[in-house]
Amino acid sequence: MNLDTIIFAISAVVAVFGAVMMIGQRNPVASVLYLIVSLVAQAVLYIQLGALFLGAVLIIVYAGAIMVLFLFVIMLLNLRGREDLGAGSPPVSKVTKFVVAGLFVLELGFVVWSGVFPEAGSTGIQSAASEFGSVEVVAELIFMKYLYPFELASVLLLAAIVGAVVMAGRAAVTETDESDDDDAVKEQTVDEVHG
Amino acid sequence: MVTIPAFLIVAVVLFGIGTVGVMISRNIIILFMCVELMLNAANLALIAFSRALNVVDGHVIVFLVLTVAAAEAAVGLAMVITIYRNRETMNIDRFSILKW
Numbered sequence: 001m002n003l004d005t006i007i008f009a010i011s012a013v014v015a016v017f018g019a020v021m022m023i024g025q026r027n028p029v030a031s032v033l034y035l036i037v038s039l040v041a042q043a044v045l046y047i048q049l050g051a052l053f054l055g056a057v058l059i060i061v062y063a064g065a066i067m068v069l070f071l072f073v074i075m076l077l078n079l080r081g082r083e084d085l086g087a088g089s090p091p092v093s094k095v096t097k098f099v100v101a102g103l104f105v106l107e108l109g110f111v112v113w114s115g116v117f118p119e120a121g122s123t124g125i126q127s128a129a130s131e132f133g134s135v136e137v138v139a140e141l142i143f144m145k146y147l148y149p150f151e152l153a154s155v156l157l158l159a160a161i162v163g164a165v166v167m168a169g170r171a172a173v174t175e176t177d178e179s180d181d182d183d184a185v186k187e188q189t190v191d192e193v194h195g
Numbered sequence: 196m197v198t199i200p201a202f203l204i205v206a207v208v209l210f211g212i213g214t215v216g217v218m219i220s221r222n223i224i225i226l227f228m229c230v231e232l233m234l235n236a237a238n239l240a241l242i243a244f245s246r247a248l249n250v251v252d253g254h255v256i257v258f259l260v261l262t263v264a265a266a267e268a269a270v271g272l273a274m275v276i277t278i279y280r281n282r283e284t285m286n287i288d289r290f291s292i293l294k295w
Contacts (some may be wrong), residue, residue, distance in 0.1 A: 008197045012205045019209055019232055023216035028224045028285075035228050042209075042235055049202060049246040054257050058235075061261055066231070066268045073272045074224060077279050097218035105211035112203045132246075138254050146255045153262040160266030164273040 008048060015041035028074045032067055039063045050133040202243040210236035223278075223287045227271055234264045 018038025216229030245253025
């Protein structure tokens with residue numbers, strides 16, 4: 001049992017543990033923190049597979065930015081995990097959920113188990129060239145071979161920015177409109193009382 | 196020696212946990228995080244395949260998936276805020292506006 005195996009075992013267990021704890025939490029903040037634990041362990045797995053750049057990106061972008069966005073929304077909405085989620089789904093639909101999810105996982109596991117990818121079984125993760133997955137190699141591919149998809153991704157991000165602002169901003173406008181109406185009604189009633 | 200299928204099994208397990216979470220979660224924020232987890236499991240599988248074939252193209256795909264995940268999180272959370280303002284709840288079962 002060498003060091004690679006130990007690192008893999010620890011990070012795999014931590015990744016799965018964080019994921020399981022994430023869906024079991026009632027408090028969304030704790031859920032976010034468990035997902036961050038899982039993501040850090042997954043970043044270790046990435047680095048073990050030679051993806052140094054993506055391991056760093058996963059921690060910076062996912063654990064650093066996206067999860068902070070989640071925390072920000074949770075705090076903006078002032079959720080404390082105490083609100084009543086109401087009654088659960090009926091038993092039939094609950095069973096169906098688990099059966100469908102279980103079948104899907106079995107299917108995936110069968111694909112891996114049946115060795116769709118036979119030559120992968122023999123190679124270990126050692127013997128990677130030192131520049132494999134480094135910033136230079138990935139950048140060269142992104143900016144030469146995959147330049148067009150990369151530019152499309154930037155357009156997608158622009159669309160996402162506009163979409164997010166439009167969706168979250170329009171609701172704010174209607175809310176202020178409603179409150180203005182309420183004020184007007186109040187003034188009217190006050191006038192009536194005084195009149 | 197750690198082999199590539201070991202990483203694939205971890206990816207499958209993570210994806211399965213994400214699937215189960217999407218199915219059983221009633222809090223829309225946790226449901227969103229389960230979707231992110233599934234994206235990450237797919238990323239792990241892509242990187243493992245990329246390593247097995249000794250090509251870096253898979254890393255570029257993972258990079259693009261990360262971009263899509265960021266966009267999805269931004270738009271999705273904006274939708275969550277909008278719906279929460281109207282419904283005052285996080286329960287996904289109450290969000291059946293499109294159902295008639």
